[in-house]
Amino acid sequence: MSRFLSPGRWLKWGCWLGTLFMLLAYLAWQLPQRHWSSSITAAFPAAADWQRDVLADHNASRQLRLVLTGLDAETLAQVATALQQNMLLPSDGVAPAVLSWITPEQQLAQLQAYISRTAGLLISPTAQQQLANGQYAQLTEAGWQRLFSPVPFQETALPQDPLLLSQQAIETLLASLQQPGQQLTAAGGFLTGNSNGQHFVLLHAQMSIDPFDTALAVPLHAALQQQLTKLQQQYPALRWYHSGVLFHAVKAAQRAQAEMSWYGGLSLLAIVLLLGLVFASATPLLLALATLTTAALAGLAAVVWLFPAPHVLAFVFATTLIGVAIDYSFHGLLAVQQGAAFFRRMLPGLSLSLLSTLLGYAALLLLPMTILNQVAVFMLTGLTVAYLMVRWLYPAVLQQGGLPVSAVARRCATAIIRCWQRLTLRQSWSLLLGAAGCSGLVFLSVYQFSDDVRAFNQPDPQLKIHEQQVQLYSGQSFDNKFLLVSADNPQTLLQRESLLKPLLQSWQQQGVLAGWQAVSDWLPSQQAQQQLQQQLQQAYQSVVFSRYFSELGLAVPAPISQWLSTADLPDFLAQQLFQPKAGLGAPPYVSVILLRDARLDAAQLTQLPASANAMYFDPVADASARVAAVRQLLLQGLMLAVAAALLLLCWRYGLRQSAAIALFLLVAVLSALNVSLLLGQALTLFHLVGVLLVVALAFDYAIFFVSGLDTEEVQLAVGLSALTSMLAFGMLAFSQTPVIAGFGLTVLTGILVAVLTAPVLIKIGVKE
Amino acid sequence: MNNKKPSLLFVLALLISSLPVAGMGTVLAQTSQQQALTAQAQLALWQLPAGRFEFQQQKWIRGLKRPLQSSGYLQLAQDSVQWVTEKPVQQQVLLNKQGVQQQLGTELKLQPGSELIGQLMLAVMQQDLAFLQQHFVLKTAEDSCVQLQPLKAPLTGFYRYIALCGKERLQQIELLEVSGNRSEIKLSPPQAANTNQVAGKTQ
Numbered sequence: 001m002s003r004f005l006s007p008g009r010w011l012k013w014g015c016w017l018g019t020l021f022m023l024l025a026y027l028a029w030q031l032p033q034r035h036w037s038s039s040i041t042a043a044f045p046a047a048a049d050w051q052r053d054v055l056a057d058h059n060a061s062r063q064l065r066l067v068l069t070g071l072d073a074e075t076l077a078q079v080a081t082a083l084q085q086n087m088l089l090p091s092d093g094v095a096p097a098v099l100s101w102i103t104p105e106q107q108l109a110q111l112q113a114y115i116s117r118t119a120g121l122l123i124s125p126t127a128q129q130q131l132a133n134g135q136y137a138q139l140t141e142a143g144w145q146r147l148f149s150p151v152p153f154q155e156t157a158l159p160q161d162p163l164l165l166s167q168q169a170i171e172t173l174l175a176s177l178q179q180p181g182q183q184l185t186a187a188g189g190f191l192t193g194n195s196n197g198q199h200f201v202l203l204h205a206q207m208s209i210d211p212f213d214t215a216l217a218v219p220l221h222a223a224l225q226q227q228l229t230k231l232q233q234q235y236p237a238l239r240w241y242h243s244g245v246l247f248h249a250v251k252a253a254q255r256a257q258a259e260m261s262w263y264g265g266l267s268l269l270a271i272v273l274l275l276g277l278v279f280a281s282a283t284p285l286l287l288a289l290a291t292l293t294t295a296a297l298a299g300l301a302a303v304v305w306l307f308p309a310p311h312v313l314a315f316v317f318a319t320t321l322i323g324v325a326i327d328y329s330f331h332g333l334l335a336v337q338q339g340a341a342f343f344r345r346m347l348p349g350l351s352l353s354l355l356s357t358l359l360g361y362a363a364l365l366l367l368p369m370t371i372l373n374q375v376a377v378f379m380l381t382g383l384t385v386a387y388l389m390v391r392w393l394y395p396a397v398l399q400q401g402g403l404p405v406s407a408v409a410r411r412c413a414t415a416i417i418r419c420w421q422r423l424t425l426r427q428s429w430s431l432l433l434g435a436a437g438c439s440g441l442v443f444l445s446v447y448q449f450s451d452d453v454r455a456f457n458q459p460d461p462q463l464k465i466h467e468q469q470v471q472l473y474s475g476q477s478f479d480n481k482f483l484l485v486s487a488d489n490p491q492t493l494l495q496r497e498s499l500l501k502p503l504l505q506s507w508q509q510q511g512v513l514a515g516w517q518a519v520s521d522w523l524p525s526q527q528a529q530q531q532l533q534q535q536l537q538q539a540y541q542s543v544v545f546s547r548y549f550s551e552l553g554l555a556v557p558a559p560i561s562q563w564l565s566t567a568d569l570p571d572f573l574a575q576q577l578f579q580p581k582a583g584l585g586a587p588p589y590v591s592v593i594l595l596r597d598a599r600l601d602a603a604q605l606t607q608l609p610a611s612a613n614a615m616y617f618d619p620v621a622d623a624s625a626r627v628a629a630v631r632q633l634l635l636q637g638l639m640l641a642v643a644a645a646l647l648l649l650c651w652r653y654g655l656r657q658s659a660a661i662a663l664f665l666l667v668a669v670l671s672a673l674n675v676s677l678l679l680g681q682a683l684t685l686f687h688l689v690g691v692l693l694v695v696a697l698a699f700d701y702a703i704f705f706v707s708g709l710d711t712e713e714v715q716l717a718v719g720l721s722a723l724t725s726m727l728a729f730g731m732l733a734f735s736q737t738p739v740i741a742g743f744g745l746t747v748l749t750g751i752l753v754a755v756l757t758a759p760v761l762i763k764i765g766v767k768e
Numbered sequence: 769m770n771n772k773k774p775s776l777l778f779v780l781a782l783l784i785s786s787l788p789v790a791g792m793g794t795v796l797a798q799t800s801q802q803q804a805l806t807a808q809a810q811l812a813l814w815q816l817p818a819g820r821f822e823f824q825q826q827k828w829i830r831g832l833k834r835p836l837q838s839s840g841y842l843q844l845a846q847d848s849v850q851w852v853t854e855k856p857v858q859q860q861v862l863l864n865k866q867g868v869q870q871q872l873g874t875e876l877k878l879q880p881g882s883e884l885i886g887q888l889m890l891a892v893m894q895q896d897l898a899f900l901q902q903h904f905v906l907k908t909a910e911d912s913c914v915q916l917q918p919l920k921a922p923l924t925g926f927y928r929y930i931a932l933c934g935k936e937r938l939q940q941i942e943l944l945e946v947s948g949n950r951s952e953i954k955l956s957p958p959q960a961a962n963t964n965q966v967a968g969k970t971q
Contacts, residue, residue, distance in 0.1 A: 074902075104922070105921050105922060105925070108922060108925070109925075141857060144856065144857040144859075145853075145857055145859040145871055147827070147829070147836055148825070148827070148836065148838045148853045148857065148859055149859070149861055149870060150825075150851055150861060150863075150868075150889060150943075150951070150953075151861070151868050151870065151879065151882060151885055152885070152926050152927075152945050152947070152949065158829065158830075158831040158832070159831050171870070171877075171879055172877075174879070175877045175878065175879065184883065185883040185884045185887070186884065186921070186922045187884075187920075187921075187922070188920045188921050188922075189921075552832055553832055553833040553834050554831070554832065
């Protein structure tokens with residue numbers, strides 16, 4: 001009773017409650033302000049570069065396309081109009097409108113305005129050649145043909161461009177953008193078409209928000225789905241397909257969040273059941289829950305404090321905190337039951353265990369990968385808090401012998417220990433060496449690594465169907481591969497782009513490139529515009545042109561002095577020009593050349609002229625290369641951490657035991673990786689992250705088994721901890737995201753092997 | 769009370785005065801309906817059979833003092849119209865539901881975004897009532913003409929109206945563009961086609 005009422009006890013309770021309250025207050029203040037990220041690619045670059053920044057700003061990821069079909073043309077038009085009107089999400093006065101529809105009429109108006117500005121300043125390559133070669137008759141012939149065509153044209157420019165050269169150049173450019181089989185018609189705010197006798201409407205929209213910002217993307221996605229569902233109730237035959245990063249980002253975020261709550265919840269339930277069965281009391285349950293909650297809140301607060309955009313996936317991995325922190329909890333609970341002396345003898349083991357685990361997770365901080373940095377911060381903080389609670393709070397709350405442990409649990413622990421004690425020292429070493437050798441041989445014969453980021457996330461099959469259907473209706477889009485040209489000013493940029501044209505044409509003729517869209521095709525540099533004007537003014541004096549002007553009744557056009565600039569460009573071209581943020585070696589101006597169906601090999605890419613200052617950029621290949629580099633770093637960091645931990649153990653327990661622990665770790669790690677490999681999975685970076693955790697937990701087990709404590713007590717704590725961890729990580733193995741599943745399977749197998757083989761270290765630790 | 773009296777009177781006067789207007793509205797609606805029916809009947813009579821039709825075109829382009837004259841023939845098939853200009857320059861344009869394929873140099877190239885123009889030209893030549901009614905208000909006009917006024921974008925951005933004229937057969941097509949350009953296309957029946965007509969670039 002006196003112990004219960006002691007001031008020290010109340011002080012500790014007060015400290016804990018105060019900390020808990022501060023954490024809750026901080027999170028309640030900060031969390032609503034934070035935008036959670038769910039992009040796999042956003043997780044990678046800690047040291048981002050300008051190429052990635054440029055493409056992140058590229059509007060393609062903020063656009064979405066919708067295809068409506070299943071109804072007659074007239075009804076479809078009504079549905080499309082209703083959707084456009086209902087989904088107009090107006091500006092709230094602070095932020096711009098979330099979604100705006102891109103209408104073909106807007107684009108046409110912009111294009112027409114641009115065409116009227118290009119008179120006398122733009123020419124097609126064929127006409128340019130004819131002009132340079134003095135083939136004036138061919139130019140006037142083409143002018144007559146265009147004038148007599150029944151198709152309406154932009155007549156306002158006729159006095160400045162009587163040969164209609166700019167109009168013909170634009171028509172040639174538009175024809176090059178036309179894709180085979182694509183038949184779309186602009187019709188009042190959207191495009192319509194007919195595919196296999198089925199009418200369809202194609203809607204195009206632009207988002208002002210980042211699709212990976214779940215706080216904004218999820219409500220937009222929900223509003224769109226709600227509108228579509230409502231329209232389908234009204235028109236049951238209506239079918240729709242959508243395409244865009246938004247749908248994938250929201251799906252990934254929802255899946256990650258569902259998995260996080262599902263696996264976290266199940267793991268927690270398993271712990272509750274285990275504690276209930278083993279201790280038959282609510283006290284350890286409440287204490288363990290308090291430990292886990294405080295540790296998780298502290299971890300979350302640290303991540304929110306240090307990272308402006310916490311990543312959802314980081315918290316999926318961070319559910320593993322439950323597994324490691326509960327290990328400390330079990331050791332604390334069982335040690336307190338044995339008395340203060342036993343608890344004090346347990347503490348060095350617990351501290352060493354924490355130190356080795358922290359060393360492992362600290363290695364993640366060195367990696368240039370935000371998601372792993374966040375996992376590291378979460379785990380370092382959470383585990384430290386869990387350790388402090390076990391160390392300071394448990395002895396104050398629990399009394400010696402106050403919690404009788406289930407006899408069944410004790411019998412199981414004793415049986416396992418006795419089983420291992422039957423082995424001789426030689427047999428123990430042989431077993432360890434044999435298992436390490438076998439695992440090593442299997443690993444060396446089947447190991448393969450893959451850093452392809454496309455395999456990291458399994459796209460939703462439904463979304464894949466939607467994407468394919470939209471592609472079918474709307475035609476082939478540009479590749480996710482680009483040519484980036486950089487320069488100090490826009491004029492040099494346009495000149496450099498022009499230098500690439502012969503090569504692009506050559507690639508097109510070789511069949512390795514179907515098409516491209518470059519700004520300089522539409523907007524020649526000022527130097528090129530001036531040169532064209534000079535050539536034209538010279539040609540206008542020729543007999544052929546004089547006759548042409550006379551037959552049309554037009555005067556010779558006056559020289560033009562107002563040049564076209566980037567400010568005149570229509571939106572669809574302007575969005576290919578960028579001014580990257582300063583720093584990171586970014587050039588002042590960058591243009592993106594969009595490529596269609598590019599199949600370029602390394603040899604072809606070496607043909608890029610150095611004077612064009614251009615680079616080929618494939619974001620997927622780039623991200624994969626980065627992941628490969630991170631994997632190498634992680635491997636090095638892991639080996640460094642293991643070496644440091646082994647040296648620590650060598651100093652504490654001696655060479656022989658450290659060697660045994662090293663072998664034991666090797667068996668656990670290689671067995672874990674072999675299971676994934678034998679199941680046909682290639683090892684990824686995330687398998688290595690799993691290895692990191694296996695190493696951290698296996699070190700824990702090893703340290704407690706060699707620390708000279710009552711082996712049955714150690715087995716009981718380690719067994720209970722391993723069981724809960726396996727339940728938590730076993731769940732992750734069923735994740736729909738391949739990287740999480742790979743991580744889960746590795747940790748599950750690793751812990752299973754570690755907990756089954758750890759008692760062999762007891763025998764090795766005893767001197768004969 | 770005094771203040772309310774004039775208001776009440778005003779409302780009554782408005783109601784009374786609106787009665788004949790409402791009646792006139794009904795009459796106007798009936799007239800438009802009748803006009804549309806007459807126009808439809810007229811168009812149905814002018815259905816052109818597949819075959820070759822000589823044409824003469826006069827095109828008034830804003831900025832040019834004189835109209836441009838050309839001649840050639842239209843080869844009308846079930847799903848396409850071949851527009852061949854023979855004089856003063858040789859030129860070929862293929863119009864079908866896929867759009868307008870225009871001669872660029874020696875090649876025929878599909879002009880992107882021209883699908884509606886292609887469909888429109890085909891519908892005008894073939895008097896495709898379903899298409900025309902979907903995109904235009906049809907009404908009868910002077911000189912045995914049927915005037916087609918575009919209903920919605922993007923056609924409203926291209927044409928002010930299209931007039932189809934004739935007596936027993938379609939004889940003339942007039943296209944007035946929003947820009948002010950005007951084309952007048954005179955069609956000759958296949959039998960009466962005068963292939964020896966001289967056409968100059970300008971008058």
